[in-house]
Amino acid sequence: AQTVTQSQPEMSVQEAETVTLSCTYDTSESDYYLFWYKQPPSRQMILVIRQEAYKQQNATENRFSVNFQKAAKSFSLKISDSQLGDAAMYFCAYRSPYGGSQGNLIFGKGTKLSVKP
């Protein structure tokens, strides 16, 4: 079974600086999807960024980018020019490429990010 591990329960960053959140996963599949979701205090789960395992190029969305290391099964999230609104829980998630019964997301336990003004 697939597992997702986030080894940093809490992280802190100064406003305007850069922070990297770690995520590792375990799978025997060669193709899959990886996601980072943000959960602010409102509890709404917001998709931050998505990576398809067959793509070698790292995904980028504005100030958010990933470092996807397939061989190492590592999927870290880099937030550049951190803003106060980035403060939230961040969850890494894995999804099998198959639909049906394997299509659910598998989440890590999350990293709580604080942003200092």
Next chain:
Amino acid sequence: NAGVMQNPRHLVRRRGQEARLRCSPMKGHSHVYWYRQLPEEGLKFMVYLQKENIIDESGMPKERFSAEFPKEGPSILRIQQVVRGDSAAYFCASSPPVGLPGPKNIQYFGAGTRLSVL
């Protein structure tokens, strides 16, 4: 285009009562997933439904929990005879059917229902 709508946002029940959680997926979405989030934990998969069908309920407790997604109306997660351990945030997510334009394999989440059992 409205997002995934869940209601109520907060539900308080006494032990032994029934809890009904509702989820209206995004327009055009025919796949619904329910997840549970315990305090200080990530979300855990419970059940995956398509219209009128349960596709995968491997994450849902066998006793007291049931889910449905009727042809008309929202998806319902039902918890009978609630116990304190059922207190959690319950999230619904939806995704579009194959063939609909747009990015694939993305689940869009509602804001969740926080269930408190007294």
